[in-house]
Amino acid sequence: MLPIYKYWQVPYHLAGCKMYDVLAGKENMETSYVMSKGKALKTYPALKSDRLVSTVVYDDGQHNDSQMNIALIMSAVKHGTVAANSCEVTRLNKDGNGKLNDARVKDTLTAHIRGIINTAGPFSDALLTLDNPSHKHIVRPSSIIHITLPNHYSPRKMGLLDPATSDGRMLEEVRSYLSTNVKVRRGDALSAWSGLRPLVRNPGAASTEDLVRNYMIHVSDSRLLTIAGGKWMTYRGMAEETVGVATKAFGLDNRVKSGYVTETLRLVGTHGWSRNMFIGLIQTYGLETEVAKHLSESYRDRAWTLFDTSVSLYVPFSFPFLLYLMVTVLPRHRTEVRYAVRHEYTLTVIDVLARRAYLFFLKALAALEVFPRVVDIMADEFN
Numbered sequence: 001m002l003p004i005y006k007y008w009q010v011p012y013h014l015a016g017c018k019m020y021d022v023l024a025g026k027e028n029m030e031t032s033y034v035m036s037k038g039k040a041l042k043t044y045p046a047l048k049s050d051r052l053v054s055t056v057v058y059d060d061g062q063h064n065d066s067q068m069n070i071a072l073i074m075s076a077v078k079h080g081t082v083a084a085n086s087c088e089v090t091r092l093n094k095d096g097n098g099k100l101n102d103a104r105v106k107d108t109l110t111a112h113i114r115g116i117i118n119t120a121g122p123f124s125d126a127l128l129t130l131d132n133p134s135h136k137h138i139v140r141p142s143s144i145i146h147i148t149l150p151n152h153y154s155p156r157k158m159g160l161l162d163p164a165t166s167d168g169r170m171l172e173e174v175r176s177y178l179s180t181n182v183k184v185r186r187g188d189a190l191s192a193w194s195g196l197r198p199l200v201r202n203p204g205a206a207s208t209e210d211l212v213r214n215y216m217i218h219v220s221d222s223r224l225l226t227i228a229g230g231k232w233m234t235y236r237g238m239a240e241e242t243v244g245v246a247t248k249a250f251g252l253d254n255r256v257k258s259g260y261v262t263e264t265l266r267l268v269g270t271h272g273w274s275r276n277m278f279i280g281l282i283q284t285y286g287l288e289t290e291v292a293k294h295l296s297e298s299y300r301d302r303a304w305t306l307f308d309t310s311v312s313l314y315v316p317f318s319f320p321f322l323l324y325l326m327v328t329v330l331p332r333h334r335t336e337v338r339y340a341v342r343h344e345y346t347l348t349v350i351d352v353l354a355r356r357a358y359l360f361f362l363k364a365l366a367a368l369e370v371f372p373r374v375v376d377i378m379a380d381e382f383n
């Protein structure tokens with residue numbers, strides 16, 4: 001919901017949202033609409049009524065980028081990729097013609113390669129420096145900060161969008177939109193984190209200042225292919241273009257048998273999944289509805305493997321005793337830890353709690369609470 005405080009802004013913001021609707025085409029979820037002040041205050045009672053004239057409501061998508069990333073890696077592995085976690089490229093070696101032919105990966109692997117694709121995001125320059133210490137730096141990292149607030153501040157499935165965020169203090173900003181009888185306290189924040197987004201410039205461009213609008217692909221003289229920048233929205237296009245450039249740069253054209261499959265490739269987990277799959281999980285394993293929905297949404301049809309993992313090997317009890325919530329407020333299941341170790345390249349507790357189960361990003365205290373239990377399960381897995 002976009003709260004609006006000046007009448008002229010109603011058509012302005014509605015037109016902007018309608019443009020989104022049009023650009024989304026048949027992928028659009030719901031059409032955006034104006035919600036009157038009275039209805040908005042009924043729907044969103046915590047909203048401040050002072051000076052409010054109207055609101056515009058539009059639908060936005062949300063995804064679990066940790067699990068999306070893992071599904072992408074597992075899909076690549078299914079199609080022949082070899083993946084490794086926590087392997088840092090520390091040296092690039094070249095043949096007599098100055099072309100890259102070998103990478104030293106800390107600390108156990110030396111990979112003999114046809115080509116190297118640098119996808120190090122905000123750290124892309126580190127690899128470019130290994131290739132050519134005097135290269136022009138391409139990344140200008142931009143820091144983004146998120147805080148998570150409890151869901152009693154807004155109605156279910158609705159949030160507030162501030163179209164003109166200032167660089168001010170975030171909690172102050174939230175307070176300015178909510179009724180004065182809603183006290184937004186610092187201690188209410190469930191988690192806070194900061195990350196680096198790689199804004200990039202093309203090393204081939206004449207000006208060193210201009211940032212590219214979206215992403216850039218560059219092949220160095222020694223054939224280090226760098227892809228940097230971009231958004232989740234365009235990842236398939238970026239991947240397909242990169243593979244196209246790579247096959248040419250690395251002399252692999254003859255290995256392309258029948259064009260590219262990237263655009264329509266289905267990720268692992270999607271083949272046997274339906275929106276009702278969670279009901280099957282409830283019926284088979286007696287799960288709480290919220291847990292079953294979480295597992296179905298996050299792992300798709302891989303959720304069945306999650307239980308194969310624990311039932312067959314580690315949980316001596318049969319239904320219903322294997323049911324066990326790691327955290328009561330957020331639906332998480334202990335089988336997710338074993339599954340992460342066995343199937344999702346997990347090596348550390350932080351891998352599990354932040355990059356697989358997503359707990360640190362949603363509720364930091366819950367993550368700390370289950371920390372010792374996760375350590376125990378991982379210790380058991382790793383002997």
Ligand SMILES: Cc1cc2nc3c(=O)[nH]c(=O)nc-3n(C[C@H](O)[C@H](O)[C@H](O)COP(=O)(O)OP(=O)(O)OC[C@H]3O[C@@H](n4cnc5c(N)ncnc54)[C@H](O)[C@@H]3O)c2cc1C
Binds near residue numbers: 087121145198
């Ligand atoms: C807080 C935040 C919010 C964002 N929100 C959105 C959003 O809403 N929508 C959206 O589309 N985008 C969003 N982005 C941007 C998006 O997440 C990034 O564009 C994307 O993560 C960049 O992907 P990447 O693969 O290029 O880099 P990364 O995801 O940063 O991955 C780089 C990888 O390279 C590894 N690496 C680094 N150096 C080496 C080395 N020497 N050897 C081996 N590996 C190495 C790193 O460990 C890392 O795993 C957001 C970014 C941040 C930080």
